[in-house]
Amino acid sequence: MAKSIADDSAGTSTPAVPDKTVTHKPAAVLIVGAGFAGLGMAIRLQQAGINDIVILERSTEVGGTWRDNQYPGAACDIPSNLYSYSFAQNPDWSRSFSGSREILGYIHHLVKEFGLDRYIRFGKNVEQLEFDERKGLWSATTSQGEVFSGRSAVMAQGPLSNASFPDMPGIEQYKGHKIHSARWDHGYDFRGKKVAVIGTGASAIQIIPELVKEVEHLTVFQRTPGWVMPRPDFETPEWNKEIFRKLPFTQSVLRQALYLAHESMALAVIWSSPLTRIAERVGRWHLHSQVKDRWMRRQLTPNYRIGCKRVLISNDYYPALQKPNCKLITWPIYTLCENGIRSVEGIEHQFDCIVFATGFEVSKAGSPFPVIGVGGRQLNDDWSRGAQAYKSINVAGYPNLFFTFGPNSGPGHNSALVYMESQLDYAVRGIRKILGENLKMLDVKPHVQKQYNEGIQKRLAKTNWNSGCMSWYLTEDGFNATMYPGFATQYANQMKEFRDKDYLLVPG
Amino acid sequence: MAMIDLDKMLEKVKATQWALADIDWDAPGAEMITEEQWPKLKDFMVDLMWIEHVGARGFAAMAKKAPTETLRQIYSYFHAEEQRHANAEMALMKRWGMLEDGELPEPNINLRLVIEWLDRYADEMPYYVLGTVIPMLEIALDGALCTFLLETVDDPVCHQAFEKINDDESRHLGVGFTVMEMQGHNKTTIQMVKTMAPMLDPRLMLGIAAYFPLLNKMRDNVVKMGLPEEKLYAAMKKFKKIGGRTAEGRRNPWYQLIQHHGAIMVNRANRFYHVPVDAAVKATGMIPRRMLPAVPSWVKELTWEPTA
Known part of the structure; x- marks a missing residue:
């Protein structure tokens, strides 16, 4: 399904009218979401000796994006050896780029391996998160009316977790069957059907080659063609898995090599450089070698600089478009x-x-539920002109709250989980401080956050993302609150240091 | 024509869409085409439909070159709208019994050459060249051919279709002239002279070699159909008048060039122009079709069927 951004919980929410409020005993850490981020957070906290954790998950199963995105062909577009946690490596990946079922299997394995079940409360859809500054507690109210609280809270609900049909004219008039890529209808029989796919982004280019094999006729509606690069996908031989099992350091070496290879791609994807031209040349060569018709090549040639939007990878998308039953x-x-x-x-x-x-509702200007901070301030108001945070993880006025995949933490060239690990470790440091020093509040200073964001926006102005194309990275006003303008190594370095002086510390 | 707000125009374009399915192509009135009219009308409609289609490809090239996102989107719509006009005109031909199932009418050889040129070189042409040539073709189409058709044909379905087509065309012209003026705005003389440099581009020369005979051929065809030549010439004068009504418009050297060419074209006495160009029409008429490469695949997307 092509996410280099993992995310968390989704599924169906079933708001119910609460008959009475059930309040649970406060935990040390309250985590919203049991996807990659929430589970990773729990593992790292556990490893740091913090076990008083509650994870609220709105669905009945863990996995977040990988649970929701089970459409035909769904797979990751970052090699599995890099799209996994370094502290929980899997020697058994069947392919270099694993499918979503295998990734979901890995997530289930994490739960089992680290005994995370005990923390998870399934079917708890958070409707509001509010900070009580008197007690120094975050309280999450669920749609069932239960209240869970914690001395600190972690937002791990995922940036790509809310899928909905797009607001297209006439959509309510359409009487045929509708399917959203992130909520696949596995019961629908496509055989002998005339089917349309709207969109040609990361999910679509994986769905199309699979659907075309089944349907009578497939019509693909494209608005903007993307850069599609070859996908070096292959099956992992048994001997390779055996080596990884017996000599785990070899897998770490491979992971490091993959990491560095992806880091070098930043030079092509994030900034405009001679490597950008080379990458574009590879993209054009890929198109030319797979599509013979001049007009179709023209239709599929992007009109923006590579990297400005998400770079796509596929070997079978272009051939699928040229099948006799595809248009x-x-x-x-x-x-x-x-x-x-x-x-x-x-x-x-x-x-x-x-x-x-057609993608997801990316939370660029707010959170999916009200988050109320000090003095009743609302995150959606504070972020109405674009989301901002300090190092993507803390927001002034919302003490003891840690964001995963927060503002300006998105990578365009490397595994989102590499960024995630830095965030998790930073959050562990902050939470240890809150608990260890018995702080009521650990709140980033507003001027520190402001200064940080000025720097980020200045750097973003020089990137390909802000070079003129329209993408989900940007708000309608063109503000980039999504991506981190630098190497993953730079991001990791900034997250290594937790500076007390950047925070207002209020003892309990 | 005053400069228009392009953002508002884009919204208007999006809000005023229509489909072939909005028209009842089987409604009464097809019998109003007389037997005498039928063969000439068929030739006329084939030319008209292909000119719309050629215009569509021109807008596709403009969309690639558009200097702003708004213009890029506008041209993407115009590209599709011109295709819709060609589709609607094919639907009329089908209604009048001029098309067999699955038949795509043959373009005349001059159109065929222009299609070939567009396919190979249109995307390489500078924005300001296309931005001036297209309004010229549009005005000839809108001001002369369509008007003439409506004066000649009584079929109400034809009028219904062209009411929609003409509404679209008026927006195309509004944007076309605004863009021509924008190109003459705030430019130094040196910059303006530089825009003429592509004249030396062999690809553009080839385009001109295809375009001049096409105009003369079209003139001959519409005259054969009974259109007074003056109507075509009046349309070209309209281009001169609207394009040159502001100082910015007049400063655009491509406007000057094209309106001068229009003036030469309407002057039958100019033997220096018409003798070689008419000869080129004759010469191109002798090119065997099998010598031409296969039609590009964008041509095959035309259809008279309202639903797919």
Whole structure:
């Protein structure tokens, strides 16, 4: 499913009218979400000797994005040896780029291996998170009316966890079957059906090659073509797994090599450099070698600098588009109608089913539920002009609260879990301080946060993400609250140091 | 024509879309085409439809070169809208019994050459060249061909379709002239002269070699159909008048060049121009079709069927 950003919980929320409030005993740490981030946080806390943890998960299963994104072809586009935790390596990855089921299996393995079940409360959909400055406690109210609290809280709900049908004209008139890529309908039989896929992003390019094998006819609606690079995917031989099992350091060496290789890609993807031109040349070569028709190549040629949007990787996307039962449409869609899609060339394209591979609601300007900080301040208000945090993890006015995948922590070139590990370790340091020194509040100083963000925005201005294309990295006003403008190593270095002087410390 | 707000124009374009399915192509009125009209009308419609399609490809090239995101989106819509016009015109031909199932009418050889040129070189042409040539073709289409068609044909479905087509075309012209003026705005003389440099580009020369005979051929075809030549010429004068109504518009050297060419084209007495160009029309008419490469795949996307 092509996430280099892992995220957490989703699933169905079933708000219920609370009949009475159930308040639980405060924990040391309250974590929202049991995906990669939330579970990783629990592991690192446990390893640091902190075991009084509660994880609130709105679904009935762990896994976050990888639980939700089970569409045909769903896989990671970062090699598995890098898209996994360094403190929990898996010698048994079956392929260099594993599918979502295998990644979900790895997440289940983490739960078992580290005994995380005891912390998780399933079916708890957080509707509000509020800080009580008198007690120094965060309280999470769930849709069932229960209140869970903690001396510190970790937002691990995931930036890509909320999937919904896009706000397209006429969508409510369409009478056929609708499927969102992140909520796949496994019961739907595609055989003999006329199907449309709207979108050609990271999820779509994985779905299309699989769907085209099954359906009678597939029509792909593209708005903006992306840069598609070759995918060096292969099966891991048994002997290789055996070596990893017997000599774990060899897997660490491979991981380090992969890490450095991805780091070098920053020079092509994040900033405009001669390597950017080379990467674009590789992309064009890939297109040229797989697509013979000049017009189709033109339709598939991106009109923006590589890196400005997410770089896609696939070997079978272009061939799938050229199958006899597949058609690429680049005319703008102007409305959906009862039987399908009307595009501007005046034709009504009729379908039995439309697959929306249109992405997620990325929380760029707020959180998915109200977060109330000191003095009743609301995170959505504070972030209304673009999300900001200190080192992506703390926000002034919201003491003892730690964000995973917070503002400006997204990588464009490396594994999100590499960034995640730095965040987890930083949060552990902060939480240890709160608990060890019995602090009521550990709150980043506003001017420190401001200064940090000024630096970030200054650096972002020089990156490819801010070079003019429209992407989900940017808000509608063009503000980039998503990506980190630097190498993963730079990010890790800034997270290594926890400076007390950057924080306001209020003893308990 | 005053400069228009392009952001508002984009919103308007998005809000005023229509589909072939909005028109009842089987409604009564097709019988109003007379037997005498039928063969000439067929030739006329084929030319008209191909010119729309060629215009569509021109807008596709403009979208690649657009200096702003708003213009890029506008041109992407215009590209599709011109395709819609060609599709609607094919639907009319189908209604009038001029098309067999699955038939794509053959473009005349001059259009065929222009299609070939567009496919190979349109994306390489500077924005300001396309930005001036396209309004010229649009105005000829809008001001002369479509008007003439509506004066000649009584079929109400044809009028219904062209009411929609003309609404689209008026927006295309509004943007076209605004862009021509933008190109003449705040430019030094040196900068303006520099925009003429592509004249020496052999690819553009090839384009001109395809474009001049096409205009003369079109003139011959519409005259054969009964369109008074003056109507075509009046449309070209309209281009001169609207394009040159502001100082910025007049400063655009490509506007000057194209309106001068228009003036030469309408002057039948200019033998220095018309003798060689008419000869080129004849010469191109002798090119065997099998010598031409296969039509590009974008041509095959045309359809008269309202649903797919």
